[in-house]
Amino acid sequence: MCGVTQNAAARCFGFAVGLLTFVAAHAIEVAKWAVWFGGAHAPWFLNSGRAVIFTLGCLFVVSLIAGILRWSGAALATGAATAMTAVLFFGEGSTIFPIVLAAGGLLIAATSLLGSWLGSEISRLSPHSQ
């Protein structure tokens, strides 16, 4: 499906990269939760201010690169949000999970879209972009 058109491929790459970025950031948080992120509560990016910054920082850098490569920022955000939802539901859930998903989704969407827009602007302004 991803090989049909260039646009579809860009969306597929963006989705996959967003998904993998969130999973990788989450895996690092799980591994280093006590040392880097304070250790209170369960490892999850919205449970610690430092984890929020770390996850969104990773997403921003990746979406910046994705923007330069003309991959879809929206697809990247969708991929990351899908991974976030899967990780949340793979656990025991939360009593306020719709609020958690909304808050996490907004943060991810804002970061990814900003990063990919900046990336596309950099790409557009670059002398080699023609």
Add this chain to the structure above:
Amino acid sequence: MKTWMASAVVIVVLAAGAWLKAGSANSAAQAQGSQTSRPVQLVPAGEKQVGSPGEKGATYYALEAQTTRLTTRFRDGHVAVTERGLVGDVHSTLRDLAGNDRAKLRLNRIDGGHDMVNYEPTEGSRFQAVSDPTLVKPTLDWAARQVYGLVKDGADNLVWDGAIMQRKNAPRRDVDIDVDTVETNWANGLTARLSRSTYPRRQISPGRFVEGPVMISELSQYGAPVGTGVYFEKDRVFAYTVPGFTAGAVVIGADELKANYGGWPFTPDTTWLNLQMIATYHFKTLIAKQGSVSARICEPSRPGLLAQFFAPTVYANEAGCDDLHWLDGSILRDCCDDHDRCYAKSGCDANTWWQWWRSWSCDRCNMAVVGCFFARAGLDDRCITRQGCAG
């Protein structure tokens, strides 16, 4: 005949000796038996046993035992640095404003309750004395105050005045008033720094106004600030905040303690305040990490370990905002706690978010928390510490 008589006398004497020995052994056994059969003091179910009024509890001393270093700065510029050694021995050195040593005090445990107290001033005569466990539990704080009192008042003709050794007929010295700052270094990199100030009138919780002299304890872990506690001396109110663990400021006054203790069981002092902040953070961290202070941490199975790595256990109903604990220190925390209480009261679980037809009560809980997140307004918990935060 004489031989027979002598033999009879020896036999009678030996028999009498044996009888007397058996009797004494019997009475010793009886005495021992009476010692072991002392009545057990039973406490009726539901009755709370509190310590003696004016004394701090066992938890205080258990926590104090983990203090490694206490630096007490007095208003006149003297500084007492008191440290605990590896075997529980305590050394306190008092220096004057210029940094010159004035005296040293050492405590060495000699049995289950007694300590040998060695006092060595740079000027004047040394002494050593045995502590009285019925009067004093020697702590780092006690050593610092004791060495300061001995330097200020002299060390001749000493008597016990309460828990303090001082010169006979000398007026009682309230060392806590002389204390300006206290730094308590504890285990796990925790440090509490106490200072004094005077706050103008302010509201720290709905309907509760406080003002006047305060003791402020700033808690940090490995140098990073983790909490603040303030004791309002005139109003006898203790307020603290530990961002991430408490919903804004927690306020405790005599009213809150009346049910269990009849009010404050003792007058909070500089050292207690630092230890209280350390204890609050320590126990809340334990609860956050293992569910309770005493929970056993079990090693999960190998597949469990793998699952934990990618999807750690997310408890369905923790205190605070589940999976949004980043916001626990904000005004939104109350929304989450209200939601938890509402869930507990109505017997709801997270499924009621999408199985909305199951319970209208649960739907109300869910709508309330969404509304609360959108329209949350409350008191600024920074008011417990900020100067000029008028009520």
